[in-house]
Each structure stands twice: as structure tokens, then as C-alpha cells.
Amino acid sequence: MARIDLHLHTRFSDGSLTPAEVVDLAHQAGVTAVAITDHDILDGIPHALNAATPLDIEVIPGVELSSRFHERELHVLGYFVDWQDSTFRDHLAQQRRSRHVRNPQTIERLNALGLELSVEEVKAKAGSDSIGRPHVAQVLVEKGYVQDTREAFDRYLKEGAPAYVPRTLADTRDVIAWIRNAGGVPVLAHPTWTRCQGEPLHRLCACLKEAGLLGLEVFYSSHNRRQTSRFLELAKRLDLLVTGGSDFHGAANPDIQVGRGKGNLKVPAALLDPLRQAAR
Known part of the structure; x- marks a missing residue:
């Protein structure tokens, strides 16, 4: 089949x-x-x-x-x-803009937790302007703050985690x-x-x-x-x-x-x- x-x-x-x-x-x-x-x-x-x-x-x-x-x-x-x-x-562009508003706020919260990363580094991970938390997670993995993207979400990015920002x-x-x-x-x-x-x-x-x-x-x-x-x-x-x-x-x-x-x-x-x- x-x-x-x-x-x-x-x-x-x-x-x-x-x-x-x-x-x-x-x-x-x-x-x-x-x-x-x-x-x-x-x-x-x-x-x-x-x-x-x-x-x-x-x-x-x-x-x-x-x-x-x-x-x-x-x-x-x-x-x-x-x-x-x-x-x-x-x-759809309107939807993406809501991500663009949230991303810097997420990064600010991560910075306040002692994790060094920038908006530019996150943008570099994306293949378009549809940029979101998965790209933040990729940077966290690359910098050694977490083992994988799942840990990034569990520790920092999912709802209720310290760097979560509602969209x-x-x-x-x-x-x-x-x-x-x-x-x-x-x-x-x-x-x-x-x-x-x-x-x-x-x-x-x-x-x-x-x-x-x-x-x-x-x-x-x-x-x-x-x-x-x-x-x-x-x-x-x-x-x-x-x-x-x-x-x-x-x-x-x-x-x-x-x-x-x-x-x-x-x-x-x-x-x-x-x-x-x-x-x-």
C-alpha cells in the first residue's frame, strides 16, 4: 500500500x-x-x-x-x-512578527540566567525569517549549555520554564x-x-x-x-x-x-x- x-x-x-x-x-x-x-x-x-x-x-x-x-x-x-x-x-507575515517580538525577550531572560547568546546568533540558525524557540535551542546546544534541544525546552524554553515568554x-x-x-x-x-x-x-x-x-x-x-x-x-x-x-x-x-x-x-x-x- x-x-x-x-x-x-x-x-x-x-x-x-x-x-x-x-x-x-x-x-x-x-x-x-x-x-x-x-x-x-x-x-x-x-x-x-x-x-x-x-x-x-x-x-x-x-x-x-x-x-x-x-x-x-x-x-x-x-x-x-x-x-x-x-x-x-x-x-503569515503577521504570525512571524509575533515571533520576532518574543525572541529578544527570550534571549534577555536567558542572558539574565547567565547564558550568553545573541539575537544575531539565533537568526544565523534560521533558514528564513520564521525564527523561533527551536533556533534558540540550537544555539544553546551549540554552546554546550544543554545536551540537546529537548533539554533546552525542558530547562529553559517550554511554558513554565524560566526563559519562556508567551507569544x-x-x-x-x-x-x-x-x-x-x-x-x-x-x-x-x-x-x-x-x-x-x-x-x-x-x-x-x-x-x-x-x-x-x-x-x-x-x-x-x-x-x-x-x-x-x-x-x-x-x-x-x-x-x-x-x-x-x-x-x-x-x-x-x-x-x-x-x-x-x-x-x-x-x-x-x-x-x-x-x-x-x-x-x-
């Missing part, structure tokens, strides 16, 4: 590889279609399209947007978006509308990150569906068999499209492979046509 991977990051956000390198890994893994879903930026898509042409791999234009819904941070994936739509690109985020309902207006299909990413399950998760997804949500990321690298089954049932109950992907980032999380996740991920290619049909 052919496999696809609809959740991939490149150097244009917080991944470690170029779009061409990610597409090549997909080809090696036997993946027939990929979605480049960098955070708040679309600039990697044309590079992936060029790399995929000789390999006969379909590239779905995508993006991942952070948002806030009643004090809860949610990530929304957008598929088949018009990546050249100027209004949509303006919204101004758009309302989830607005983000869904941006994606729909750009011709795309909005999908709730990694539902385990919502920190709710059972009936509360059902109510959350039902509310978001009323706002225009069309899908749920059911297949995901960290989902176990039981979770995948529950999310499939939830998508069925709410008549939401089913999607899936590895959330590949490269060096930041070497346990995750393109198309295979932690080794047992297999996103069926049959999920792609309903997703395509939902896009206008």
Missing part, C-alpha cells in the same frame, strides 16, 4: 534540511505524496515542487499555524492552500478562515497536544467544525494504536476528513523519519483524494 506524509518541516522554519533534501528522503521511503507544512511560511514550497518533479512525487502546498482558542494553544494545518495568495501571505497568537477561528479563504483545507494538528480527550475533545472539535474546520490529524508519529483508533472514531462521528503525517524536523528529533515516523507510521495514500476534493 502506497504511503504519504502530510506533515513535514524544512529549514524554512524549524527543520534542519532543505525542501529538496526532505523530498529526497520521501522518495527513498517510498512516499508518493508529501505536504511541506513549515510554521507560518510558504517559501519552501516552490523548492519542494522543483525537487519533486523528476522523482514523480506530488507536493501538496501546506502550512502549520499556531493559534489560541480559549487560552489553549492549538496548531492548525492548511492543505492545498494557494501559496501565492497575497492576503494569506500577509497573515501573541491569532484566534483559531481566524486561522481557519484564513486557510479557507486561501482555498485550503484546515485540519487540527496532533490532537493529543490539545491536552483534552474523550468528550471534551469531541466538544472542542465540534466547535471548531462550526468555525470551518474540515479535518483531524489522526495518523501521527507519537500516536499509539489506541489513540489512532479513538481519533478515527472521532473524525467519523463529526464527519471530519482524516489526515496524517510524521511531523518530521530532521536533526531536532532524529527519532522521526520521513514517511515512517518512529518506524510504524503508515499514512494511507487513499486519504489524499478526499482532501483534494475538499479544497476549492
